[in-house]
Amino acid sequence: MSENIENIPNNEANSNQESSEASRRKFLKFGVLAAGLTVVGGGLQKAFSDDTKKDTSGKKVKVMTTDGKLMEVDVSHIKPAAHCCSSSKESREGIPGKKFVMVIDLSRCKDALKCQKACQKHHLLPEQDKWLKVFKMQETEETAPYWMPKPCLHCDKPPCVKVCPVDATFKRSDGIVLIDNERCIGCRFCMAACPYSTRVFNWEEPKVPEAFANATYSPETSVPRKKGTVEKCDFCPDMLRQGKLPHCVAACPNGVYYFGNRNEDMVTNGDETVSLSQLLKDKAGYRYLEALGTEPSVYYLPPANRIFPFKDREVEGEKPKENTEKKG
Amino acid sequence: MRDIIKPKNDAESIEMLHKFNQDMLPHKFGKLGKAWVVFLLIVIAFGLYNYTKQLRFGLSVTGLGDTVSWGIYISNFVFFVAISLVGSLITAVLRLLGISWRSPITRIAEVIAVASIVFAGLIIIVDMGRPDRLLNMFMYGRIQSPIVWDVIVVMTYMSISVLFLYFPLLPGIAYCRDHLKNIPKWQKWMYKFLALNWQNRRGQYELVKKAETILAIMIIPVALSIHTVTSWLFETTFRPGWDSTNFGAYFVSGAFMLGAGGVVCAMYILLRFNPKFNQYITFKHFDRMGRLLVLLSLIYFYFTVNEYMMPGYKMKGDEAAHLTELFAGKYAFMFWGVQIVGMIIPICLLFFKRFRKPFPMFIISICVIVGAWFKRFLIVIPTMLHPFLPMQEITEASKVYNPTLPEWSITAASLAGATLIITLFVRYFPIISIWELAEERGVDHDLIYEHLND
Numbered sequence: 001m002s003e004n005i006e007n008i009p010n011n012e013a014n015s016n017q018e019s020s021e022a023s024r025r026k027f028l029k030f031g032v033l034a035a036g037l038t039v040v041g042g043g044l045q046k047a048f049s050d051d052t053k054k055d056t057s058g059k060k061v062k063v064m065t066t067d068g069k070l071m072e073v074d075v076s077h078i079k080p081a082a083h084c085c086s087s088s089k090e091s092r093e094g095i096p097g098k099k100f101v102m103v104i105d106l107s108r109c110k111d112a113l114k115c116q117k118a119c120q121k122h123h124l125l126p127e128q129d130k131w132l133k134v135f136k137m138q139e140t141e142e143t144a145p146y147w148m149p150k151p152c153l154h155c156d157k158p159p160c161v162k163v164c165p166v167d168a169t170f171k172r173s174d175g176i177v178l179i180d181n182e183r184c185i186g187c188r189f190c191m192a193a194c195p196y197s198t199r200v201f202n203w204e205e206p207k208v209p210e211a212f213a214n215a216t217y218s219p220e221t222s223v224p225r226k227k228g229t230v231e232k233c234d235f236c237p238d239m240l241r242q243g244k245l246p247h248c249v250a251a252c253p254n255g256v257y258y259f260g261n262r263n264e265d266m267v268t269n270g271d272e273t274v275s276l277s278q279l280l281k282d283k284a285g286y287r288y289l290e291a292l293g294t295e296p297s298v299y300y301l302p303p304a305n306r307i308f309p310f311k312d313r314e315v316e317g318e319k320p321k322e323n324t325e326k327k328g
Numbered sequence: 329m330r331d332i333i334k335p336k337n338d339a340e341s342i343e344m345l346h347k348f349n350q351d352m353l354p355h356k357f358g359k360l361g362k363a364w365v366v367f368l369l370i371v372i373a374f375g376l377y378n379y380t381k382q383l384r385f386g387l388s389v390t391g392l393g394d395t396v397s398w399g400i401y402i403s404n405f406v407f408f409v410a411i412s413l414v415g416s417l418i419t420a421v422l423r424l425l426g427i428s429w430r431s432p433i434t435r436i437a438e439v440i441a442v443a444s445i446v447f448a449g450l451i452i453i454v455d456m457g458r459p460d461r462l463l464n465m466f467m468y469g470r471i472q473s474p475i476v477w478d479v480i481v482v483m484t485y486m487s488i489s490v491l492f493l494y495f496p497l498l499p500g501i502a503y504c505r506d507h508l509k510n511i512p513k514w515q516k517w518m519y520k521f522l523a524l525n526w527q528n529r530r531g532q533y534e535l536v537k538k539a540e541t542i543l544a545i546m547i548i549p550v551a552l553s554i555h556t557v558t559s560w561l562f563e564t565t566f567r568p569g570w571d572s573t574n575f576g577a578y579f580v581s582g583a584f585m586l587g588a589g590g591v592v593c594a595m596y597i598l599l600r601f602n603p604k605f606n607q608y609i610t611f612k613h614f615d616r617m618g619r620l621l622v623l624l625s626l627i628y629f630y631f632t633v634n635e636y637m638m639p640g641y642k643m644k645g646d647e648a649a650h651l652t653e654l655f656a657g658k659y660a661f662m663f664w665g666v667q668i669v670g671m672i673i674p675i676c677l678l679f680f681k682r683f684r685k686p687f688p689m690f691i692i693s694i695c696v697i698v699g700a701w702f703k704r705f706l707i708v709i710p711t712m713l714h715p716f717l718p719m720q721e722i723t724e725a726s727k728v729y730n731p732t733l734p735e736w737s738i739t740a741a742s743l744a745g746a747t748l749i750i751t752l753f754v755r756y757f758p759i760i761s762i763w764e765l766a767e768e769r770g771v772d773h774d775l776i777y778e779h780l781n782d
Contacts, residue, residue: 128726133717136718137718163475163564164470165470166467167468168468183461184458185461185462185465186456186461188398189475192397192562192565195565195715197715197717199394201387201397201457203386203388203390204386227457228456230457289716
């Protein structure tokens with residue numbers, strides 16, 4: 001039973017889709033599933049945070065199995081599904097035939113931070129460690145600022161991978177740069193080498209929710225997180241293996257993120273599926289700090305149509321905006 | 329401090345050998361020496377205590393964060409690697425150049441080199457997030473990583489340095505084995521074990537000399553490599569301040585200057601606590617070391633100008649923010665202090681003979697050493713504080729870097745540890761190579777072989 005449950009965020013952007021393209025269908029399946037599972041969210045949250053062992057609470061929730069059956073179970077019996085468990089060796093090989101790319105349309109980003117929220121939640125990250133950062137950027141004093149979400153750019157010539165002394169961080173055939181936290185020695189050379197401030201370090205023993213403490217570690221999930229090692233955005237390869245979109249892409253209400261396979265020249269933001277090359281051409285796509293020669297897999301579309309006057313975030317970096325781990 | 333006396337005949341030569349032996353024989357420390365050792369042990373113990381804390385709670389006990397992910401552990405590592413270069417300079421370079429006055433100070437330089445390179449290795453393990461996975465370096469080492477290069481050259485340098493210290497020391501250990509009475513059993517055993525059955529035979533000396541020549545030639549490229557590769561740890565990144573083609577030469581020249589300062593400092597302390605040494609480490613040695621130090625400082629000055637003046641002239645984009653912080657910002661006081669007190673003033677003073685006397689030289693060497701430590705702080709930390717992307721979406725704590733007490737304590741312990749090795753070496757071994765000194769003074773080889781161990 002428990003294996004059938006996915007803890008997927010409620011997602012308006014994806015809930016009412018009727019797919020037409022075949023390439024899209026796969027991605028969107030999970031959106032429908034997400035809608036069905038919305039009701040479970042609250043119960044799962046409880047299961048995450050409340051680990052007292054009781055037999056039955058008497059409180060029932062409805063959950064949906066992966067084959068679409070609606071079931072009713074006792075709250076106390078709900079356990080979060082094990083993350084997918086590609087072994088360290090499997091994780092080093094990419095998904096065959098894929099070359100994942102992301103396009104971030106800066107003209108659409110309104111700092112909703114739903115992407116970050118989903119990311120923090122699914123990777124069980126604490127408030128202070130953000131794999132996905134949304135920067136407030138401003139070229140000059142005369143120009144209006146804009147928001148720039150920045151995941152790991154998964155460079156094709158990754159400076160971080162080059163300097164790793166133990167092959168703990170590696171580049172896969174599908175373009176993803178991953179970290180094996182069971183091999184990382186914590187020298188932090190990759191953090192010094194990365195020009196994009198992408199990598200974060202587990203300075204202390206990470207607080208792993210009890211439900212995940214005994215999960216089998218996989219570089220594709222980074223769960224459970226490990227003290228003294230480096231981690232970063234991983235493009236959610238566990239989701240990709242299931243043919244689903246990364247959490248940030250799925251969560252964005254503004255269609256900022258396009259994600260897809262460069263080999264097919266197709267990217268989708270959940271709402272629309274477009275040709276990658278056409279999109280980059282039409283909207284003058286570029287890559288961040290291209291001059292460094294790192295060849296990122298993440299493209300940006302320029303921040304046209306900036307909001308003016310610019311609405312700043314409430315208190316930059318101070319007020320906890322989300323802490324999904326222990327809610328409820 | 330007397331002038332150097334050369335023996336006129338065999339009888340004088342033998343007498344000189346005996347006198348050398350008597351003077352060099354290690355002996356128990358006085359009160360001050362003991363207090364010094366206790367002080368070092370306390371510093372080390374406190375550092376070890378804090379390291380256990382770090383092992384338990386992770387690197388969170390340090391002031392490091394995701395922005396400044398390399399801090400004083402790394403700058404201290406660079407300092408250790410730098411000062412260890414002196415072993416190759418004094419022992420190998422001066423030896424191959426046939427500089428005649430080097431004998432009394434070669435061993436001092438080698439001990440400093442060995443002690444620092446050992447602690448360079450240890451402090452880098454302290455900096456690791458997962459020291460328990462140290463063996464991964466050997467199991468999964470990838471040759472394209474500069475860290476692997478560094479591990480290789482540091483271990484090679486350590487091995488060569490230990491041998492370079494050890495081989496010429498054999499006659500000295502044998503002398504201690506045969507002549508030190510009333511010493512504890514373990515000490516006797518140590519001398520016996522370490523002397524490798526040294527019998528003062530001609531063949532043994534010839535082997536040692538041959539080995540020394542080979543090591544002297546080997547150690548120079550390896551010594552240049554250790555510090556060049558250490559500079560590459562930074563230079564291989566894109567970061568402003570590290571992205572410099574000048575880095576290798578800049579690091580090596582700085583290291584030679586620091587190393588010479590270290591030797592001067594040790595020379596003075598030795599003299600101060602064992603007046604017998606003033607017949608061996610003379611005014612002449614301070615004068616010559618002063619000249620050497622001023623030459624090395626000028627070379628370093630040249631590369632420093634290259635390192636900061638040209639980027640400072642252009643003030644290119646990201647580089648500008650970093651340089652402004654150094655020249656006129658938060659780190660300006662430290663930056664100019666290090667340049668002026670740690671380099672300019674020593675150069676100016678050492679031009680004058682009156683400052684190439686023991687005490688002024690000692691003060692100057694302290695300025696050089698302390699300046700060099702903070703110089704390395706300035707190489708590592710301000711650059712980390714200037715990432716390409718703005719410092720947003722991180723905690724306030726990780727936007728600044730303030731080393732914590734455990735961090736300082738562990739760093740201090742490493743410095744104390746290296747000092748303790750040097751101190752204990754002086755306590756248990758002859759710090760000046762008697763046979764090499766005798767050769768330098770013109771004592772016949774045969775007389776040395778025959779009478780050194782009388």
